[in-house]
Amino acid sequence: MEWDKSATLLLEKVPPFIQKIVREKVETIVRSRGKSIVTEADVVAAREGFMGKSNPQPPKQFINNEKFSILRKYPKYFDKDGNPVxxxxxxxxxxxxxxxxxxxxxxxxxxxxxxxxxxxxxxxxxxxxxxxxxxxxxxxxxxxxxxxxxxxxxxxxxxxVYAVEPVYVDTETECIGCMKCVKTCREDAVTVNNNEVTIDKEKCVHCGMCARVCPVDSIKPADKxxxxxxxxxxxxxxxxxxxxxxxxxxxxxxxxxxxxxxxxxxxxxxxxxxxxxxxxxxxxxxxxx
Ligand code: SF4
Ligand code: SF4
Ligand code: SF4
Missing domain, CATH: 3.30.413.10 (Sulfite Reductase Hemoprotein, domain 1)
Known part of the structure; x- marks a missing residue:
C-alpha cells in the first residue's frame, strides 16, 4: 500500500521496534475504508484509536450537576454509561x-x-x-x-510505577568474557576485567538487559x-x-x-x-x- 510523504514522516517518528506493527495496523484500517493510499490524517486517526482516544462517549448523567460543569467537557472523566471516573x-x-x-x-x-x-x-x-x-x-x-x-x-x-528487574553476579558461574553485557548496558554500569564481572549499583537502573544477553548466566536476574x-x-x-x-x-x-x-x-x-x-x-x- 502506498503512503504519502506526510504519512511516511509520521511513521518514521515511531520507535523502530514497533514501526512494522503500526504500519500493519494503519494499513488494515485504511484498506477497510476502501482506500489505497495512507495519508497523515489516517495515521493520526489510527494513533488516537490505538491510544484509546477514539469515539469518546459523552456523559449522559450528571449533565446538570454544577459540580461537573468543568469536568463534563472532558469525556475521559466519564465511563461509557456516563458515570464519573x-x-x-x-x-x-x-x-x-x-x-x-x-x-x-x-x-x-x-x-x-x-x-x-x-x-x-x-x-x-x-x-x-x-x-x-x-x-x-x-x-x-x-x-x-x-x-x-x-x-x-x-x-x-x-x-x-515502573517495573524493574534487579540483577546480580553469580560468582559460581564462570564468565567467558564475551563482553555482551558491557555492550548492552546503556548506563555503563558493567565492567569485565579478566573475566571478573562488576556491576556499579549507583549507575544500574535495574533494566535486566545484561542478564538477558549473558550466554552463561554469569549475570542473573533477581525477582521482578x-x-x-x-x-x-x-x-x-x-x-x-x-x-x-x-x-x-x-x-x-x-x-x-x-x-x-x-x-x-x-x-x-x-x-x-x-x-x-x-x-x-x-x-x-x-x-x-
Ligand atoms: S516503558 Fe519499557 S516496556 Fe513500556 S513501552 Fe516503554 S520501553 Fe517498552
Ligand atoms: S540491569 Fe540494566 S542498567 Fe543494570 S547493569 Fe544490567 S544492563 Fe546495566
Ligand atoms: S555477558 Fe556474561 S559471559 Fe559475557 S562478559 Fe558479560 S558476564 Fe561474562
Missing part, C-alpha cells in the same frame, strides 16, 4: 507491541489498582469531599510502565519488582515525583497505593497530592506502608 490510569504499550525492554506487563497492576479504587469507592468519596466544581487536577493520575524507560511518564503522575514514585505533577509549578519504594513487590505496591488514596480522601482540604506529601513528609508515608 475521577482517576486516570495510563499503562505503557510494551506488552501490546512486544517491546524488547518489557519486564512486567503493566496491565496486571492497572487491573489491581483499578479494582482497589472501585472497592474503596474513590470516585464517590472524592465527589463528596469536593465542595465546589470538580476540576481536572482534583482527580488522581496514575501511570504504570513495564520497564525503567518509563514511556507512560510515571515521574509526572500522582502515583507512578516495582519502583514506586509519588507526587509528580505538571502545571504552573511542575515537580518530578519522589521515590517512595525502589523495589516493591506487588502486594506492597498496592498497599502503598491504598495509603496514598487514604491521604487524599482523608484530608479535608482540596490541596494537590504533592502538597499533602510535603506536609506529611515522605518518610512518614513510608512508615505507614
Amino acid at each position: 475521577l482517576y486516570q490510569i495510563k499503562p505503557c504499550h510494551g506488552a501490546e507491541v512486544n517491546c524488547p525492554f518489557l519486564i512486567t506487563d503493566p496491565k496486571i497492576l492497572v487491573q489491581k489498582l483499578q479494582n482497589r479504587l472501585k472497592e474503596l469507592h474513590f470516585t464517590e468519596k472524592l465527589i463528596d469531599k469536593i465542595k465546589g466544581q470538580i476540576l481536572p487536577h482534583h482527580t488522581i493520575k496514575i501511570a504504570i510502565s513495564g520497564c525503567p524507560n518509563s514511556c507512560s511518564m510515571p515521574q509526572i503522575k500522582d502515583f507512578g 519488582k516495582y519502583h514506586v514514585l509519588i507526587g509528580g505533577k505538571v502545571g504552573r509549578h511542575p515537580k518530578f515525583a519522589l521515590d517512595l519504594l525502589p523495589e516493591a513487590d506487588e502486594a506492597t505496591t498496592v498497599k502503598a497505593f491504598e495509603v496514598c488514596v487514604d491521604i487524599i480522601l482523608s484530608n479535608k482540604t482540596e490541596q494537590r497530592f504533592r502538597a499533602l506529601i510535603e506536609q506529611q513528609g515522605i518518610e512518614e508515608i513510608k512508615k505507614r506502608i
Whole structure:
C-alpha cells in the first residue's frame, strides 16, 4: 500500500521496534475504508484509536450537576454509561507491541489498582469531599510502565510505577568474557576485567538487559519488582515525583497505593497530592506502608 510523504514522516517518528506493527495496523484500517493510499490524517486517526482516544462517549448523567460543569467537557472523566471516573490510569504499550525492554506487563497492576479504587469507592468519596466544581487536577493520575524507560511518564503522575528487574553476579558461574553485557548496558554500569564481572549499583537502573544477553548466566536476574514514585505533577509549578519504594513487590505496591488514596480522601482540604506529601513528609508515608 502506498503512503504519502506526510504519512511516511509520521511513521518514521515511531520507535523502530514497533514501526512494522503500526504500519500493519494503519494499513488494515485504511484498506477497510476502501482506500489505497495512507495519508497523515489516517495515521493520526489510527494513533488516537490505538491510544484509546477514539469515539469518546459523552456523559449522559450528571449533565446538570454544577459540580461537573468543568469536568463534563472532558469525556475521559466519564465511563461509557456516563458515570464519573475521577482517576486516570495510563499503562505503557510494551506488552501490546512486544517491546524488547518489557519486564512486567503493566496491565496486571492497572487491573489491581483499578479494582482497589472501585472497592474503596474513590470516585464517590472524592465527589463528596469536593465542595465546589470538580476540576481536572482534583482527580488522581496514575501511570504504570513495564520497564525503567518509563514511556507512560510515571515521574509526572500522582502515583507512578515502573517495573524493574534487579540483577546480580553469580560468582559460581564462570564468565567467558564475551563482553555482551558491557555492550548492552546503556548506563555503563558493567565492567569485565579478566573475566571478573562488576556491576556499579549507583549507575544500574535495574533494566535486566545484561542478564538477558549473558550466554552463561554469569549475570542473573533477581525477582521482578516495582519502583514506586509519588507526587509528580505538571502545571504552573511542575515537580518530578519522589521515590517512595525502589523495589516493591506487588502486594506492597498496592498497599502503598491504598495509603496514598487514604491521604487524599482523608484530608479535608482540596490541596494537590504533592502538597499533602510535603506536609506529611515522605518518610512518614513510608512508615505507614
Ligand atoms: S516503558 Fe519499557 S516496556 Fe513500556 S513501552 Fe516503554 S520501553 Fe517498552
Ligand atoms: S540491569 Fe540494566 S542498567 Fe543494570 S547493569 Fe544490567 S544492563 Fe546495566
Ligand atoms: S555477558 Fe556474561 S559471559 Fe559475557 S562478559 Fe558479560 S558476564 Fe561474562
